Amino acid sequence: MAGNKHWVGTWAAAPAPAEGVVGFNNHTLRMNPRISIGGDRLRVRISNAYGNRPLPIRAARIALRDKGPATVHGSDRKLIFGYRGVAGGPLLGQRS
Numbered sequence: 761m762a763g764n765k766h767w768v769g770t771w772a773a774a775p776a777p778a779e780g781v782v783g784f785n786n787h788t789l790r791m792n793p794r795i796s797i798g799g800d801r802l803r804v805r806i807s808n809a810y811g812n813r814p815l816p817i818r819a820a821r822i823a824l825r826d827k828g829p830a831t832v833h834g835s836d837r838k839l840i841f842g843y844r845g846v847a848g849g850p851l852l853g854q855r856s
Contacts, residue, residue: 770797777810792825804839 771793802822808815820839823831 767803768797768799770795775807775809790829806841 773791773793804820804822806817806820820841822837822839824835826832
């Protein structure tokens with residue numbers, strides 16, 4: 761990052777092996793992190809560190825949460841990994 765800007769961690773989840781899970785097939789996963797610090801950029805890292813086969817990520821999005829499962833209108837954004845126009849192909853390891 762340019763100038764005096766730097767990344768500050770505000771929320772994380774440790775990768776852990778899944779226990780008794782057969783796998784995901786056409787599932788949507790939603791996480792609701794509690795962000796404690798603001799900024800004008802966001803860095804997201806997705807990990808399949810304990811996966812024994814590739815995890816296809818067809819799309820990834822982020823938005824501000826409103827009430828219940830609703831999101832704040834106009835806050836929904838598509839995540840782009842490594843300046844690629846899509847979330848990426850099958851993930852084995854991690855991507856940020």
